[in-house]
Each structure stands twice: as C-alpha cells, then as structure tokens.
Amino acid sequence: MAGITQVIKAGWLTGQQNFRRWFSSTDMDMLNNTGGKKIYDCTDTELKKMLAYCCLMVGIDKPPGEDKKMVLVSFLRKYHGPLTSRQVIQAFELVASGELGSDIQEHYNIISPMYISNVIRAYLQKLSGIKSRYEVKRRHTQLQQSSPEAYYKRLVKVVEEYNVIPALWAWDEVHEYLLQQDVPIQAGASSEEKKQQVIDYIKATYPKAMFQVLNK
Numbered sequence: 001m002a003g004i005t006q007v008i009k010a011g012w013l014t015g016q017q018n019f020r021r022w023f024s025s026t027d028m029d030m031l032n033n034t035g036g037k038k039i040y041d042c043t044d045t046e047l048k049k050m051l052a053y054c055c056l057m058v059g060i061d062k063p064p065g066e067d068k069k070m071v072l073v074s075f076l077r078k079y080h081g082p083l084t085s086r087q088v089i090q091a092f093e094l095v096a097s098g099e100l101g102s103d104i105q106e107h108y109n110i111i112s113p114m115y116i117s118n119v120i121r122a123y124l125q126k127l128s129g130i131k132s133r134y135e136v137k138r139r140h141t142q143l144q145q146s147s148p149e150a151y152y153k154r155l156v157k158v159v160e161e162y163n164v165i166p167a168l169w170a171w172d173e174v175h176e177y178l179l180q181q182d183v184p185i186q187a188g189a190s191s192e193e194k195k196q197q198v199i200d201y202i203k204a205t206y207p208k209a210m211f212q213v214l215n216k
Contacts, residue, residue, distance in 0.1 A: 022137050026099055027130045033090055040081030047073045050085050051111065054092040058119075060111050075113045080120055091123035100126060148177035155202070159209050165202055167212045171195035 048069050055063055094100045100122040107115050151173040175194035185197045
C-alpha cells in the first residue's frame with residue numbers, strides 16, 4: 001500500500017509541474033541559484049578568480065592588473081556584498097548568452113566598477129521580474145489547488161492510481177463539492193460525519209479501494 005507521504009505528494013506534484021511550462025530553463029536556474037558564498041564572505045583570491053571568469057565570459061581579453069583587481073574586489077564587497085559569487089557569475093554568463101539585452105554587452109574591453117554594476121543591475125531587474133511572475137503563478141496555483149473541486153479531483157486521482165483512500169484529506173472541502181454535484185449526502189453534518197460520508201461514497205464508487213490506516 002502506498003505510504004501517506006507518497007499519496008499526498010501525488011496531487012501536489014501535478015501542480016508543480018505546471019511551472020515548467022510557465023518558466024524557461026533560464027528562469028528556473030535564476031530562481032534556484034541561491035547557493036554559494038556571499039561576496040563579502042569570499043576571499044580576495046576567490047573574487048579575483050571570479051573576475052577572471054567574468055572577463056572570459058564577456059570577451060574582455062585585457063585582464064586588469066593587480067592594483068585594479070584589488071579596487072574591483074573592494075568595490076564588489078562594498079556595493080554588492082549581499083549577492084553570492086554564483087549570482088555574479090550567472091549574471092555575466094547571461095550577458096554572454098544575450099539574455100540580458102544587447103546594450104549591456106558593450107564593455108570596451110575594460111572591466112570597470114561601472115560595468116560590473118550595470119551587469120548586476122540588469123541581472124537583478126530580470127530576476128525581480130521572474131520572482132514577481134513566479135509569486136503570481138504560485139498564488140494562482142494554490143487557489144486552484146485549494147478549491148473543493150480540486151481537492152475532490154486529487155482525491156479521485158490518488159484512489160485510482162494507488163487503490164487506496166488516504167486517511168488524511170480535506171474532507172470538508174470534498175463534501176462541499178459533492179453537495180454541489182447533488183450527490184445524496186447529508187448537508188450540515190459535523191466534520192467527522194462529513195468525512196465518513198465522503199469515505200462511504202468513495203468506497204461505493206471504488207469498491208476495491210482500501211482505507212489507509214496510519215501507523216501509531
């Protein structure tokens with residue numbers, strides 16, 4: 001018999017898969033790029049290596065001298081310290097791929113504090129837009145998934161797929177949906193009575209389905 005965690009996740013995963021249709025792989029990569037060390041926690045050597053990689057990404061073949069590297073390192077810590085090194089690297093990779101626009105690609109073969117800030121600003125603007133769209137979609141999906149009809153359909157999917165009636169579910173919401181469909185069940189019942197009425201209805205519809213017993 002399917003475990004309770006597996007049963008509950010079956011309905012949740014269906015909604016999450018929709019995000020793959022709404023957001024590109026780049027969008028998802030940016031949303032998931034939350035690891036790595038903060039700039040202000042990186043060592044000088046780590047930041048210098050990061051700058052060298054960023055130069056390579058955008059085609060700056062004239063790397064800064066040691067004195068200028070230290071100026072850039074200090075600038076990064078002071079003005080972009082909360083960002084992670086992975087985010088800065090990702091920003092320059094997106095410049096290289098053209099996903100931050102053509103205007104940001106002009107660097108005159110020099111990496112300067114102003115150019116770094118322009119790249120990071122464009123990156124953060126894009127990331128902010130993605131986060132806003134993600135939040136709107138997430139709330140919309142939650143509303144859809146929390147409607148009585150949605151709870152009923154996910155319950156049916158679980159029963160049909162696993163041949164089991166889960167012990168934990170939004171029984172009141174399913175009961176409400178069944179009332180709307182003129183199923184002969186009692187209105188105004190207590191929560192426990194609603195649960196039993198829904199379970200009886202599901203058992204009658206799917207006679208082979210077994211009720212799941214939680215381990216104590």
